[in-house]
Amino acid sequence: MKAEILSPWIGTGSIADPNRPRVADDHPLISWTDTTGQPAQNLTPVPNLFVIEVEATAALITAIEADPNYEVLWSE
């Protein structure tokens, strides 16, 4: 399934701890891409939120919907 998810950024920007979507740390996504394109120099934004488009199993999308840390904007 595909979905768009609202996630906070996590990371310090170092190579060992790069800026990345927190949802990808918490849930094993098949793939994701940043659809917001926030400029790197503005990270981390306030409020700390951005949108990624993901591919994941239906069960995982359901699990993310149940996770209060994230908002699934749509899925199909």
Add this chain to the structure above:
Amino acid sequence: MTTRSSTRQVAAENTVRGTLRPWNGASAGPAPILILDNFTDVNGTALANHTPDIDTAGGGWTIATNGLISNNALGGNSNFEMPLMIDSGVADVTAVAEFATAKSGFGLIVNGVDINNFWMGVVEGTNLRIYERSNGSFTQRASVNIPASSAHTLTLISSGDTLTLTASHVPNSPCAYTVTNRPKKTATFVGVRQFYPAYTYPIDNFQVTA
């Protein structure tokens, strides 16, 4: 007389054929090779002193700290997180190289400005990932889960606002990222990136086409 005339004609044709004309994009055919480097050189040659097989822009490997030739491939010393870059003269390019390791952090660089500003496509564990390095910070922009492979060829395509990274063993699972007015998209440095002592994990057959 006939022979002399034919000789002149052949000579004239050869002169025309021998003249390199700038490629104007009008004819179909293989994309022009901007850079080709098979890293054939004496063991221990510093990358900065090594001449690529084809280097259209002619500048050589100008961002090459710690890059070394080893067994006719690109190696390195124990320096970690090492981008190695050369100016291709063109921003929209296809960069390809062979990687003899499944170790994380090896990959390709396009749209490079300097050591702290570039785009890279790498393998990390069982993921293909596109990173933006901006003012020294690393930001993941896209990721695709793939099966591990001990050796693979990576292809990173820069085309305007879009980057596409593909591994040879999963050609139908590209990692792609698009953003309007993608930063650094007009920058022309390309290269490779290694993350471990690369004597053990060589990089070879680096090619960049327009």
